[in-house]
Amino acid sequence: MNEKQGFSINGYIMALVLLPVAQLATVYWLLQSGGVAPAIAVIIITLLWCGFFMVQPNQGKVFTLFGSYVGTERNTGLRWTIPLFLRRTVSLRIRNFESAKMKVNDNQGNPIEIAAIIVWSVSDTAEAVFEVDDYESYVTIQSESAIRNMASSFPYDPRDDEEAEVALRSHPIEISSRLQQEIQDRLSRAGITVHEARISHLAYAQEIASAMLQRQQAAAIIAARSKIVEGAVGMVEMALAKLSEQQIVELDEERKAHMVSNLLVVLCGDKAAQPIINSGSLY
Incomplete structure (x- = not known):
């Protein structure tokens, strides 16, 4: 499921022009003629005031109608949409987290401790909300899994494997690029973009240090x-x-x-x- 533009209009126009005019017109109609139809119109116009919402910078509103995805609004400021739409806020800001220190074995079987800092943001709100149950937890778990897999694919030190072109300790740029690509491959299905991934801690495990x-x-x-x-x-x-x-x-x-x-x-x-x-x- 890919993100698409949801229906909304400028909230200031609705608040200052359209809804006040419609409200006054229906009230005048009710006072002049009475009956059920004008009363229903007044109730409907009153309910339309519930369609206002605010979009902050670097934020998106995901619209659903009776369980169906109908679009996302990214335009900032006061907006108005159909009141029946359920609106869920998704942050588009860049976020980062540092993984826990994990003990893994490098490709030589040596136990090492490794941790990394991941910088990421939501790029597709529809995939982030509907493809996974909790995209923040998904980012954490999949990133740590990618770190473990990457650490076990390379030696800690180039002296451990003379044929290895890349080692964890001696090639930080190559390792960071490989780690970012591996995490991105895992998170792309959840609409997540990985901006940077770097190792923050790397050492032999205490028992062999x-x-x-x-x-x-x-x-x-x-x-x-x-x-x-x-x-x-x-x-x-x-x-x-x-x-x-x-x-x-x-x-x-x-x-x-x-x-x-x-x-x-x-x-x-x-x-x-x-x-x-x-x-x-x-x-």
Whole structure:
């Protein structure tokens, strides 16, 4: 069921011109001629005053007549419609909510905690009112279901899956786009538009948080050591090349190996080197 324009007219025209004139005319008719017909006309005109209603900005009024949907009015201000229409107010304003922190398993089986902020609004009042029982509850439940499904489709960290192109922690833009699309697919049947969906909380579950922290620290240390060794090898190579180029000292292969060993110890060590001065011969 899609939204359609409901019947209503400007309420100020009805309140200031049409209904007062009709009311006075029927009362005059009743006083002049009497009878049942003028009395019925007076009652009908009086009941027409019940057709006034107010539409606030970013708000819609859904009209139903004896259980049938007859339209929606979005024009703001004082409006008038047929008094028999039942009118239900639906907010069209942008709303947001933050989901609860949920514990799920990523695609590697690691338990994680995740929560997200969803920004949404009603775009089709007919679908929001008639396609689901309670569209606000529907948004909450379906959004949390989409968050769980999305979290279980990606690894928490890219180091967990080298073949994965996207990870929850390292690709926030891609994850937000995927989450928004998945939530939109679920809520479109209820006339809901999702404007934004972003993760507000992401962490390993408490039972594995300490172990994962140690693993991350170990990986960081290994990466740092790799950079240090790479730089040290380049410095040793440069030192040997400079010594040979400028003919400062002639070293055989054994002494070169000994020098390389000493330089690597100095450059790669995590503590300051303690030099030993040789006051004798070169060897």
